Amino acid sequence: MTGQTIVLAEGTPYWPPSVHDFYAPSIAPWGADGLHNPWITRITVMLWLSVAIIILYFLLSYRKPQLVPSKKQWLAESIYGFVRNNIAVDMLGTRDGVRFAPYLATLFTFVFVMNLWGIIPFFQISPNSHIAFPAVLAVLSYILFIYQGVKRHGAGYFKHALILPAPWFIQPILIPIEFFSTFIVRPFSLAVRLFANMFAGHMLLLVFTLGGFAMINANALLSPVSVLSWVMTVLLTFLDFAVIALQAYVFTVLTASYIQGSLADGH
Amino acid sequence: MLDIAAVTGSTAAIGYGLAAIGPGVGVGLIFAAYIQSTARQPEAARITQPFMWIGFAVVEVLALLGIAFGFIWAG
Numbered sequence: 001m002t003g004q005t006i007v008l009a010e011g012t013p014y015w016p017p018s019v020h021d022f023y024a025p026s027i028a029p030w031g032a033d034g035l036h037n038p039w040i041t042r043i044t045v046m047l048w049l050s051v052a053i054i055i056l057y058f059l060l061s062y063r064k065p066q067l068v069p070s071k072k073q074w075l076a077e078s079i080y081g082f083v084r085n086n087i088a089v090d091m092l093g094t095r096d097g098v099r100f101a102p103y104l105a106t107l108f109t110f111v112f113v114m115n116l117w118g119i120i121p122f123f124q125i126s127p128n129s130h131i132a133f134p135a136v137l138a139v140l141s142y143i144l145f146i147y148q149g150v151k152r153h154g155a156g157y158f159k160h161a162l163i164l165p166a167p168w169f170i171q172p173i174l175i176p177i178e179f180f181s182t183f184i185v186r187p188f189s190l191a192v193r194l195f196a197n198m199f200a201g202h203m204l205l206l207v208f209t210l211g212g213f214a215m216i217n218a219n220a221l222l223s224p225v226s227v228l229s230w231v232m233t234v235l236l237t238f239l240d241f242a243v244i245a246l247q248a249y250v251f252t253v254l255t256a257s258y259i260q261g262s263l264a265d266g267h
Numbered sequence: 268m269l270d271i272a273a274v275t276g277s278t279a280a281i282g283y284g285l286a287a288i289g290p291g292v293g294v295g296l297i298f299a300a301y302i303q304s305t306a307r308q309p310e311a312a313r314i315t316q317p318f319m320w321i322g323f324a325v326v327e328v329l330a331l332l333g334i335a336f337g338f339i340w341a342g
Contacts, residue, residue, distance in 0.1 A: 019338055087317070090317060091317060189325070189328045192328060192331060192332060192335060193324060193327070193328045193331055195335070196328075196331030196332070196334050196335045197331060199334065199335070200331065200334050203334075246320075249320065250320055250321075250323075250324040253317050253320055253321060253324075254321060254324060257317075257321055
Protein backbone atom coordinates (compact mmCIF):
# COMPACT_ATOMS: atom_id res chain seq x y z
CA MET A 1 0.00 0.00 0.00
CA THR A 2 2.67 2.54 0.97
CA GLY A 3 4.60 1.79 -2.20
CA GLN A 4 1.55 2.55 -4.31
CA THR A 5 0.86 5.77 -2.42
CA ILE A 6 4.34 7.00 -3.24
CA VAL A 7 3.86 6.15 -6.89
CA LEU A 8 0.55 8.03 -6.88
CA ALA A 9 2.09 11.06 -5.23
CA GLU A 10 4.45 11.29 -8.19
CA GLY A 11 1.45 11.77 -10.44
CA THR A 12 1.26 8.46 -12.29
CA PRO A 13 -2.12 6.92 -11.37
CA TYR A 14 -1.73 3.21 -10.68
CA TRP A 15 -5.15 2.15 -11.88
CA PRO A 16 -6.94 -0.26 -11.93
CA PRO A 17 -5.62 -2.51 -9.12
CA SER A 18 -4.66 -5.97 -10.30
CA VAL A 19 -3.41 -9.30 -9.07
CA HIS A 20 0.13 -7.88 -8.99
CA ASP A 21 -0.79 -5.76 -5.97
CA PHE A 22 -0.89 -8.96 -3.92
CA TYR A 23 2.78 -9.84 -4.43
CA ALA A 24 4.70 -8.24 -1.59
CA PRO A 25 8.36 -7.39 -2.24
CA SER A 26 11.10 -9.31 -0.48
CA ILE A 27 12.34 -7.92 2.82
CA ALA A 28 15.15 -10.41 3.31
CA PRO A 29 18.52 -8.74 3.88
CA TRP A 30 20.05 -10.91 1.15
CA GLY A 31 19.11 -11.02 -2.56
CA ALA A 32 17.58 -7.54 -2.77
CA ASP A 33 16.11 -7.99 -6.26
CA GLY A 34 12.52 -7.71 -5.04
CA LEU A 35 10.06 -10.04 -6.72
CA HIS A 36 12.61 -12.64 -7.77
CA ASN A 37 13.36 -13.57 -4.18
CA PRO A 38 9.93 -13.82 -2.58
CA TRP A 39 10.89 -16.15 0.29
CA ILE A 40 10.66 -13.68 3.15
CA THR A 41 8.06 -10.99 2.59
CA ARG A 42 5.68 -9.05 4.76
CA ILE A 43 3.25 -11.98 4.30
CA THR A 44 5.74 -14.41 5.85
CA VAL A 45 6.33 -12.06 8.77
CA MET A 46 2.56 -11.81 9.35
CA LEU A 47 2.36 -15.62 9.46
CA TRP A 48 5.10 -15.77 12.11
CA LEU A 49 3.46 -12.95 14.04
CA SER A 50 0.07 -14.71 13.98
CA VAL A 51 1.54 -17.91 15.36
CA ALA A 52 3.52 -16.03 18.01
CA ILE A 53 0.53 -13.93 19.08
CA ILE A 54 -1.77 -16.95 19.43
CA ILE A 55 0.76 -19.04 21.37
CA LEU A 56 1.81 -16.20 23.66
CA TYR A 57 -1.74 -15.00 24.28
CA PHE A 58 -3.09 -18.38 25.29
CA LEU A 59 0.02 -19.27 27.32
CA LEU A 60 -0.06 -16.01 29.23
CA SER A 61 -3.77 -15.96 29.91
CA TYR A 62 -3.88 -19.59 31.04
CA ARG A 63 -0.68 -19.46 33.09
CA LYS A 64 -2.30 -18.80 36.45
CA PRO A 65 -5.95 -19.82 35.99
CA GLN A 66 -8.23 -18.44 38.69
CA LEU A 67 -11.72 -19.31 39.75
CA VAL A 68 -12.75 -15.70 39.25
CA PRO A 69 -11.05 -15.05 35.92
CA SER A 70 -9.16 -11.91 34.98
CA LYS A 71 -10.15 -10.10 31.77
CA LYS A 72 -7.46 -11.87 29.74
CA GLN A 73 -8.41 -15.27 31.07
CA TRP A 74 -12.09 -14.52 30.48
CA LEU A 75 -11.50 -13.65 26.81
CA ALA A 76 -9.32 -16.71 26.18
CA GLU A 77 -11.87 -18.94 27.88
CA SER A 78 -14.72 -17.37 25.90
CA ILE A 79 -12.95 -18.00 22.60
CA TYR A 80 -12.22 -21.61 23.51
CA GLY A 81 -15.66 -22.05 25.05
CA PHE A 82 -17.35 -20.67 21.97
CA VAL A 83 -15.63 -23.14 19.65
CA ARG A 84 -16.02 -26.02 22.10
CA ASN A 85 -19.70 -25.52 22.92
CA ASN A 86 -21.16 -23.79 19.89
CA ILE A 87 -19.23 -25.57 17.14
CA ALA A 88 -17.63 -28.81 18.36
CA VAL A 89 -20.24 -30.10 20.82
CA ASP A 90 -23.19 -28.85 18.75
CA MET A 91 -21.97 -30.56 15.59
CA LEU A 92 -20.21 -33.66 16.93
CA GLY A 93 -22.03 -34.48 20.17
CA THR A 94 -20.52 -34.31 23.65
CA ARG A 95 -17.96 -37.14 23.47
CA ASP A 96 -16.47 -36.48 20.02
CA GLY A 97 -16.99 -32.73 20.37
CA VAL A 98 -14.71 -32.48 23.40
CA ARG A 99 -12.16 -34.70 21.62
CA PHE A 100 -11.95 -32.44 18.56
CA ALA A 101 -12.37 -29.10 20.37
CA PRO A 102 -8.60 -28.38 20.64
CA TYR A 103 -8.02 -28.77 16.89
CA LEU A 104 -11.12 -26.79 15.96
CA ALA A 105 -10.30 -24.01 18.43
CA THR A 106 -6.75 -23.77 17.07
CA LEU A 107 -8.07 -23.71 13.51
CA PHE A 108 -10.60 -21.00 14.38
CA THR A 109 -8.13 -18.68 16.14
CA PHE A 110 -5.46 -19.21 13.47
CA VAL A 111 -7.79 -18.43 10.57
CA PHE A 112 -9.27 -15.48 12.45
CA VAL A 113 -5.91 -13.89 13.30
CA MET A 114 -4.56 -14.51 9.80
CA ASN A 115 -7.68 -12.89 8.31
CA LEU A 116 -7.54 -10.00 10.73
CA TRP A 117 -4.30 -8.69 9.18
CA GLY A 118 -6.49 -7.64 6.26
CA ILE A 119 -7.92 -4.70 8.21
CA ILE A 120 -5.12 -3.84 10.65
CA PRO A 121 -3.61 -0.49 9.64
CA PHE A 122 -0.14 -0.59 8.00
CA PHE A 123 -0.47 -4.31 7.25
CA GLN A 124 -3.82 -4.34 5.43
CA ILE A 125 -3.37 -7.54 3.51
CA SER A 126 -4.34 -10.94 4.79
CA PRO A 127 -1.85 -13.77 4.21
CA ASN A 128 -4.95 -15.83 3.40
CA SER A 129 -5.35 -13.81 0.20
CA HIS A 130 -2.54 -16.03 -1.15
CA ILE A 131 -4.11 -19.40 -1.89
CA ALA A 132 -1.16 -21.37 -0.45
CA PHE A 133 -2.23 -20.73 3.16
CA PRO A 134 -5.92 -21.75 2.82
CA ALA A 135 -4.84 -24.69 0.65
CA VAL A 136 -2.66 -26.13 3.41
CA LEU A 137 -5.45 -25.68 5.98
CA ALA A 138 -7.93 -27.36 3.62
CA VAL A 139 -5.56 -30.29 3.04
CA LEU A 140 -5.24 -30.70 6.83
CA SER A 141 -9.03 -30.85 7.19
CA TYR A 142 -9.21 -33.28 4.24
CA ILE A 143 -6.66 -35.65 5.77
CA LEU A 144 -8.32 -35.33 9.16
CA PHE A 145 -11.82 -36.29 8.06
CA ILE A 146 -10.70 -39.18 5.86
CA TYR A 147 -8.34 -40.47 8.58
CA GLN A 148 -11.09 -40.30 11.20
CA GLY A 149 -13.54 -42.04 8.87
CA VAL A 150 -11.12 -44.89 8.13
CA LYS A 151 -10.24 -45.17 11.81
CA ARG A 152 -13.90 -45.44 12.80
CA HIS A 153 -15.24 -47.63 9.98
CA GLY A 154 -12.14 -49.25 8.46
CA ALA A 155 -12.19 -49.66 4.67
CA GLY A 156 -15.97 -49.62 4.94
CA TYR A 157 -15.69 -45.85 5.29
CA PHE A 158 -15.53 -45.41 1.51
CA LYS A 159 -18.60 -47.59 1.05
CA HIS A 160 -20.28 -45.60 3.81
CA ALA A 161 -19.30 -42.31 2.16
CA LEU A 162 -20.11 -43.23 -1.44
CA ILE A 163 -23.14 -45.53 -1.37
CA LEU A 164 -26.33 -43.89 -0.17
CA PRO A 165 -29.51 -45.84 0.55
CA ALA A 166 -31.15 -45.49 -2.87
CA PRO A 167 -32.60 -47.83 -5.53
CA TRP A 168 -29.87 -49.81 -7.33
CA PHE A 169 -30.55 -48.28 -10.77
CA ILE A 170 -29.80 -44.77 -9.54
CA GLN A 171 -26.41 -45.78 -8.01
CA PRO A 172 -24.36 -45.43 -11.26
CA ILE A 173 -25.24 -41.75 -11.25
CA LEU A 174 -25.16 -41.26 -7.49
CA ILE A 175 -21.75 -42.79 -6.74
CA PRO A 176 -19.73 -40.55 -9.09
CA ILE A 177 -21.59 -37.50 -7.79
CA GLU A 178 -20.92 -38.48 -4.18
CA PHE A 179 -17.25 -39.16 -4.97
CA PHE A 180 -16.89 -35.83 -6.75
CA SER A 181 -18.58 -33.83 -4.01
CA THR A 182 -16.92 -35.55 -1.04
CA PHE A 183 -13.36 -36.19 -2.18
CA ILE A 184 -12.75 -33.50 -4.80
CA VAL A 185 -15.01 -30.52 -4.22
CA ARG A 186 -14.71 -30.41 -0.40
CA PRO A 187 -11.00 -29.51 -0.02
CA PHE A 188 -11.08 -27.36 -3.15
CA SER A 189 -14.08 -25.34 -2.02
CA LEU A 190 -12.73 -24.95 1.54
CA ALA A 191 -9.51 -23.46 0.19
CA VAL A 192 -11.09 -21.32 -2.51
CA ARG A 193 -13.80 -19.94 -0.21
CA LEU A 194 -11.36 -18.56 2.34
CA PHE A 195 -8.88 -17.39 -0.30
CA ALA A 196 -11.46 -15.67 -2.49
CA ASN A 197 -13.12 -13.91 0.45
CA MET A 198 -9.83 -12.41 1.59
CA PHE A 199 -8.79 -11.67 -1.99
CA ALA A 200 -12.08 -9.93 -2.76
CA GLY A 201 -11.98 -8.00 0.53
CA HIS A 202 -8.50 -6.66 -0.18
CA MET A 203 -9.43 -5.92 -3.79
CA LEU A 204 -12.50 -3.91 -2.71
CA LEU A 205 -10.44 -1.81 -0.31
CA LEU A 206 -7.83 -1.28 -3.05
CA VAL A 207 -10.47 -0.25 -5.60
CA PHE A 208 -11.94 2.40 -3.32
CA THR A 209 -8.61 3.70 -1.97
CA LEU A 210 -6.86 3.87 -5.34
CA GLY A 211 -10.09 5.03 -6.99
CA GLY A 212 -10.01 8.04 -4.67
CA PHE A 213 -6.47 8.86 -5.80
CA ALA A 214 -7.36 8.34 -9.44
CA MET A 215 -10.33 10.71 -9.17
CA ILE A 216 -8.57 13.42 -7.18
CA ASN A 217 -5.98 13.58 -9.96
CA ALA A 218 -8.55 13.44 -12.77
CA ASN A 219 -10.41 16.76 -12.93
CA ALA A 220 -12.19 19.38 -10.81
CA LEU A 221 -15.56 17.69 -11.18
CA LEU A 222 -14.39 14.32 -9.88
CA SER A 223 -12.10 15.49 -7.05
CA PRO A 224 -14.89 15.88 -4.42
CA VAL A 225 -16.13 12.36 -5.24
CA SER A 226 -12.79 10.97 -4.09
CA VAL A 227 -13.73 11.90 -0.50
CA LEU A 228 -16.84 9.75 -0.90
CA SER A 229 -14.64 6.94 -2.16
CA TRP A 230 -12.44 7.11 0.95
CA VAL A 231 -15.50 7.18 3.23
CA MET A 232 -16.61 4.01 1.45
CA THR A 233 -13.18 2.50 2.23
CA VAL A 234 -13.79 3.04 5.95
CA LEU A 235 -17.27 1.53 5.77
CA LEU A 236 -16.01 -1.43 3.75
CA THR A 237 -13.35 -2.05 6.40
CA PHE A 238 -16.18 -2.69 8.88
CA LEU A 239 -17.89 -4.98 6.37
CA ASP A 240 -14.57 -6.77 5.91
CA PHE A 241 -14.38 -7.37 9.65
CA ALA A 242 -17.76 -9.13 9.52
CA VAL A 243 -16.53 -11.27 6.60
CA ILE A 244 -13.31 -12.09 8.48
CA ALA A 245 -15.12 -13.36 11.57
CA LEU A 246 -17.70 -15.20 9.45
CA GLN A 247 -15.11 -16.98 7.31
CA ALA A 248 -13.16 -18.17 10.35
CA TYR A 249 -16.44 -19.51 11.76
CA VAL A 250 -17.50 -21.10 8.47
CA PHE A 251 -14.15 -22.82 7.94
CA THR A 252 -14.35 -24.33 11.43
CA VAL A 253 -18.02 -25.32 11.15
CA LEU A 254 -17.45 -27.01 7.79
CA THR A 255 -14.45 -28.94 9.12
CA ALA A 256 -16.56 -30.04 12.10
CA SER A 257 -19.40 -31.06 9.79
CA TYR A 258 -17.04 -33.12 7.58
CA ILE A 259 -15.66 -34.90 10.65
CA GLN A 260 -19.23 -35.48 11.81
CA GLY A 261 -20.06 -37.04 8.44
CA SER A 262 -17.06 -39.38 8.76
CA LEU A 263 -17.89 -40.45 12.30
CA ALA A 264 -21.64 -40.99 11.79
CA ASP A 265 -22.96 -44.54 11.87
CA GLY A 266 -25.06 -45.35 8.82
CA HIS A 267 -27.32 -42.83 7.20
CA MET B 268 -19.94 -2.97 -41.03
CA LEU B 269 -20.37 0.29 -39.16
CA ASP B 270 -19.83 0.23 -35.41
CA ILE B 271 -22.82 1.82 -33.73
CA ALA B 272 -21.39 1.60 -30.24
CA ALA B 273 -18.09 0.36 -28.85
CA VAL B 274 -17.03 -0.48 -25.32
CA THR B 275 -13.51 -1.11 -24.12
CA GLY B 276 -12.52 -3.02 -21.02
CA SER B 277 -12.69 -6.53 -19.69
CA THR B 278 -15.69 -8.74 -20.40
CA ALA B 279 -14.85 -10.47 -17.12
CA ALA B 280 -16.75 -7.66 -15.36
CA ILE B 281 -19.95 -8.53 -17.27
CA GLY B 282 -19.32 -12.21 -16.72
CA TYR B 283 -18.99 -11.77 -12.99
CA GLY B 284 -22.19 -9.74 -12.87
CA LEU B 285 -24.01 -12.63 -14.54
CA ALA B 286 -22.28 -15.21 -12.33
CA ALA B 287 -23.38 -13.43 -9.16
CA ILE B 288 -27.11 -13.66 -9.95
CA GLY B 289 -27.46 -17.34 -9.04
CA PRO B 290 -25.58 -17.26 -5.71
CA GLY B 291 -27.37 -13.99 -4.87
CA VAL B 292 -30.77 -15.63 -5.23
CA GLY B 293 -29.52 -18.75 -3.43
CA VAL B 294 -28.13 -16.90 -0.41
CA GLY B 295 -31.35 -14.88 -0.23
CA LEU B 296 -33.42 -18.07 -0.17
CA ILE B 297 -31.29 -19.57 2.60
CA PHE B 298 -31.67 -16.57 4.90
CA ALA B 299 -35.35 -16.30 4.04
CA ALA B 300 -35.88 -19.91 5.04
CA TYR B 301 -33.93 -19.43 8.27
CA ILE B 302 -35.88 -16.31 9.24
CA GLN B 303 -39.16 -18.03 8.43
CA SER B 304 -38.35 -21.15 10.43
CA THR B 305 -37.15 -19.04 13.36
CA ALA B 306 -40.33 -16.97 13.28
CA ARG B 307 -42.44 -20.10 13.36
CA GLN B 308 -40.41 -21.82 16.05
CA PRO B 309 -38.08 -19.43 17.91
CA GLU B 310 -36.62 -22.13 20.16
CA ALA B 311 -35.21 -23.92 17.07
CA ALA B 312 -33.00 -20.92 16.24
CA ARG B 313 -29.87 -22.28 17.95
CA ILE B 314 -30.32 -25.74 16.46
CA THR B 315 -30.67 -24.67 12.84
CA GLN B 316 -28.05 -21.89 12.90
CA PRO B 317 -24.96 -23.99 12.01
CA PHE B 318 -26.85 -25.54 9.08
CA MET B 319 -27.79 -22.08 7.84
CA TRP B 320 -24.10 -21.10 7.81
CA ILE B 321 -23.12 -24.34 6.08
CA GLY B 322 -25.74 -23.78 3.40
CA PHE B 323 -24.69 -20.17 3.07
CA ALA B 324 -21.03 -21.14 2.68
CA VAL B 325 -21.77 -23.82 0.10
CA VAL B 326 -23.81 -21.43 -2.06
CA GLU B 327 -21.51 -18.47 -1.53
CA VAL B 328 -18.53 -20.37 -2.91
CA LEU B 329 -20.10 -20.16 -6.40
CA ALA B 330 -19.91 -16.37 -6.37
CA LEU B 331 -16.36 -16.54 -5.03
CA LEU B 332 -15.34 -18.97 -7.78
CA GLY B 333 -16.67 -16.29 -10.14
CA ILE B 334 -14.26 -13.74 -8.64
CA ALA B 335 -11.27 -16.08 -8.76
CA PHE B 336 -11.89 -17.31 -12.31
CA GLY B 337 -12.68 -13.79 -13.45
CA PHE B 338 -9.10 -12.82 -12.60
CA ILE B 339 -7.60 -16.06 -13.91
CA TRP B 340 -9.25 -15.77 -17.33
CA ALA B 341 -9.43 -11.99 -17.52
CA GLY B 342 -7.02 -12.08 -20.48
